[in-house]
Amino acid sequence: MTKIKPPVLIIDDDEVDRYILKRLIKEAQLELRIFEKTDGQEALDFLEDYDANKKNTLMNSHP
DSSP, X not given: OOOOOOEEEEEOSOHHHHHHHXXXXXXXXXXXXXXXXXXXXXXXXXXXXXXXXXXXXHHHTOO
């Protein structure tokens, strides 16, 4: 059975800040599906078509 990971969207223009947050999530052993965007507009564009973007991300993350 496939375990469903709740999604979390990290929005920050600083790559280091995004990295730190992802690392904290990993260290806390939280099983989340992480999406990253660098600004608010990019995040809004992603969320407008979230279902399609989620499917594309899943398809691109597996060889």
